[in-house]
Amino acid sequence: MDSITHLALGAALGEATLGKKIGARAMAWGAFANTVPDLDVMAGFFTSPINALAFHRGFMHSIVFGLLAAAGIGCAVEWLYHSGLYRRRRYKWAVFSGVLVFYALLMFGIQMIFGEAVKSWGWLTAAVLVGLGLAWFIWSKYVSQDLADVSVSRKEWILFFFITIFSHPVLDCFNVYGTQLFQPFNDHRVSFDNISVADPLFSIWLLLGILIASFLSKTIKARRIVNWSGIVISMVYMCFTFYHKAVFNRIFAESLEKEKVEYKRCMSGPSILTNSLWLGVAEGDTAFYHGYYTFFDEDKRVKKFNVIPKHHELLKDYENDRTVKILKWFSSGYYNVIIRKDGRLQFNDLRYGSFEEGFKNENDYVFKFILEKKDGKLEAEQSREGRKIDGKAFSKYMDRVFAKKTE
Numbered sequence: 045m046d047s048i049t050h051l052a053l054g055a056a057l058g059e060a061t062l063g064k065k066i067g068a069r070a071m072a073w074g075a076f077a078n079t080v081p082d083l084d085v086m087a088g089f090f091t092s093p094i095n096a097l098a099f100h101r102g103f104m105h106s107i108v109f110g111l112l113a114a115a116g117i118g119c120a121v122e123w124l125y126h127s128g129l130y131r132r133r134r135y136k137w138a139v140f141s142g143v144l145v146f147y148a149l150l151m152f153g154i155q156m157i158f159g160e161a162v163k164s165w166g167w168l169t170a171a172v173l174v175g176l177g178l179a180w181f182i183w184s185k186y187v188s189q190d191l192a193d194v195s196v197s198r199k200e201w202i203l204f205f206f207i208t209i210f211s212h213p214v215l216d217c218f219n220v221y222g223t224q225l226f227q228p229f230n231d232h233r234v235s236f237d238n239i240s241v242a243d244p245l246f247s248i249w250l251l252l253g254i255l256i257a258s259f260l261s262k263t264i265k266a267r268r269i270v271n272w273s274g275i276v277i278s279m280v281y282m283c284f285t286f287y288h289k290a291v292f293n294r295i296f297a298e299s300l301e302k303e304k305v306e307y308k309r310c311m312s313g314p315s316i317l318t319n320s321l322w323l324g325v326a327e328g329d330t331a332f333y334h335g336y337y338t339f340f341d342e343d344k345r346v347k348k349f350n351v352i353p354k355h356h357e358l359l360k361d362y363e364n365d366r367t368v369k370i371l372k373w374f375s376s377g378y379y380n381v382i383i384r385k386d387g388r389l390q391f392n393d394l395r396y397g398s399f400e401e402g403f404k405n406e407n408d409y410v411f412k413f414i415l416e417k418k419d420g421k422l423e424a425e426q427s428r429e430g431r432k433i434d435g436k437a438f439s440k441y442m443d444r445v446f447a448k449k450t451e
Contacts (some may be wrong), residue, residue, distance in 0.1 A: 046242040052250035054078025055158040067262035077208035078154035118202035125194040237313040249277040296324035299346035340447040391413040
């Protein structure tokens with residue numbers, strides 16, 4: 045899931061676990077802990093793109109890592125409060141600065157992902173105002189305060205951090221990317237494919253719960269009720285997404301049967317930011333059949349299937365190449381290969397669909413890798429070409445979600 049959702053989930057679970065004992069610090073530690081597994085993205089700075097792809101959501105998202113990290117961080121935090129270091133002003137200033145730097149990096153990441161869609165004075169003003177509000181909140185509730193004693197045992201800290209750390213990979217299991225929960229013993233990726241990597245209708249309740257609870261005293265019962273309400277509503281919504289998936293799978297299968305499409309297997313998943321627009325991919329002998337459906341359509345069927353030739357033969361000379369093996373494993377076999385205009389090969393993961401829903405050219409694929417032979421081996425680099433996301437593109441996408449007809 046996206047970083048904001050993980051922060052909110054960690055804060056909510058932290059509050060539910062130790063909020064009554066240590067107040068807002070439970071939210072802060074929970075938010076921190078829930079982001080720890082995603083530090084594996086730092087591998088991209090030290091290794092090749094293909095190795096980073098295999099490493100992300102690998103060992104640092106596993107059960108084993110959750111246990112080890114919980115024990116290590118739990119013992120360190122227990123020492124922090126036992127030693128009294130947490131009361132020192134320099135430490136508090138370091139925490140204050142670290143949070144603001146993380147916020148700035150988060151905003152930069154959002155800008156990199158959404159590009160033109162967030163390049164506006166309105167977005168910049170909102171980001172600055174939220175940042176100032178965050179700075180004020182930390183200053184008034186933390187830096188300027190004389191912090192109370194913390195009476196939490198080492199076992200309680202370890203349990204707290206296991207819950208808040210391991211909930212991260214568990215949540216990641218519900219989207220298409222998948223999570224290697226059983227590393228280092230098995231690289232199987234657990235993937236239920238029922239919710240998008242970013243879904244506001246899941247995250248908003250967690251955010252509202254912790255936001256309201258943060259302004260209430262830790263001794264007030266209403267604080268716990270509000271926080272738990274956010275958690276429960278989000279979980280109910282998660283269950284609802286499984287219902288949506290079951291309905292779409294039936295519609296997809298019936299539509300394939302009506303078009304007399306013969307296929308070996310199929311998969312489905314929701315589009316970004318919504319659980320209303322779904323895509324399905326069915327594998328035939330020589331091609332994949334790709335179709336979209338929105339629950340706002342009156343006609344309960346997939347109206348159009350894109351037939352996407354596999355062209356797997358283009359990789360026949362590289363069957364034993366490590367890069368090709370990783371890409372095939374990552375895509376779960378739902379991929380095709382094309383020859384780009386510049387003559388290079390392009391590997392496309394079809395589980396993520398198309399920008400224009402048509403797969404007409406090399407830049408229409410959402411998740412793609414350009415392959416190039418160097419020193420007798422293939423190297424892969426993820427291509428972000430075609431990802432121009434501006435207000436017009438977003439409006440067009442939402443029209444598709446709500447089944448609005450466009451000229």
